[in-house]
Amino acid sequence: NQWWQWSEDIIPALVKPYMEYLAVSQSLHVVVDAQVDSASQCHNCVVHQLCLGKIEITYCVCTPAPIQLMAHGLFACSPVAPTLAVDLHLLEFMKTLFVWLTPNMTAWCKAFKCFLDGQGYKLQSKVCVLLSLYYVFILCSIYL
Numbered sequence: 001n002q003w004w005q006w007s008e009d010i011i012p013a014l015v016k017p018y019m020e021y022l023a024v025s026q027s028l029h030v031v032v033d034a035q036v037d038s039a040s041q042c043h044n045c046v047v048h049q050l051c052l053g054k055i056e057i058t059y060c061v062c063t064p065a066p067i068q069l070m071a072h073g074l075f076a077c078s079p080v081a082p083t084l085a086v087d088l089h090l091l092e093f094m095k096t097l098f099v100w101l102t103p104n105m106t107a108w109c110k111a112f113k114c115f116l117d118g119q120g121y122k123l124q125s126k127v128c129v130l131l132s133l134y135y136v137f138i139l140c141s142i143y144l
Contacts, residue, residue: 005079010066017070021088025073028089032073055085 025032057068066076074085116122 010079013067014070017067
């Protein structure tokens with residue numbers, strides 16, 4: 001189940017790369033060119049390719065996609081073969097926004113969905129994906 005994978009495998013494995021990214025990016029103040037170890041050198045696993053916009057990564061069981069994406073300053077939307085990743089800067093902005101935001105998540109989600117629709121993206125479910133990602137991101141922060 002996906003929750004188990006996030007809580008038991010991916011989030012604990014993301015703590016170190018997240019802390020390293022924060023250090024290199026000076027707490028997200030500097031843009032970082034990622035130097036990611038490629039999984040193509042792994043000889044024990046089936047290797048997969050993933051392309052998200054301009055970012056291409058190679059991943060396998062030893063070096064999962066969420067960990068590779070974190071090195072690029074991105075938080076993956078799923079623990080296996082993500083098709084969406086959110087920039088850590090945006091998540092930091094959302095963290096600040098939610099501190100000051102009037103608690104009306106329905107309106108926020110509808111506005112976000114409308115924005116994505118205008119960009120040509122369609123959410124497949126009624127769950128606000130970004131809020132879910134933000135929740136997982138907060139869980140990551142708890143581990144720190």
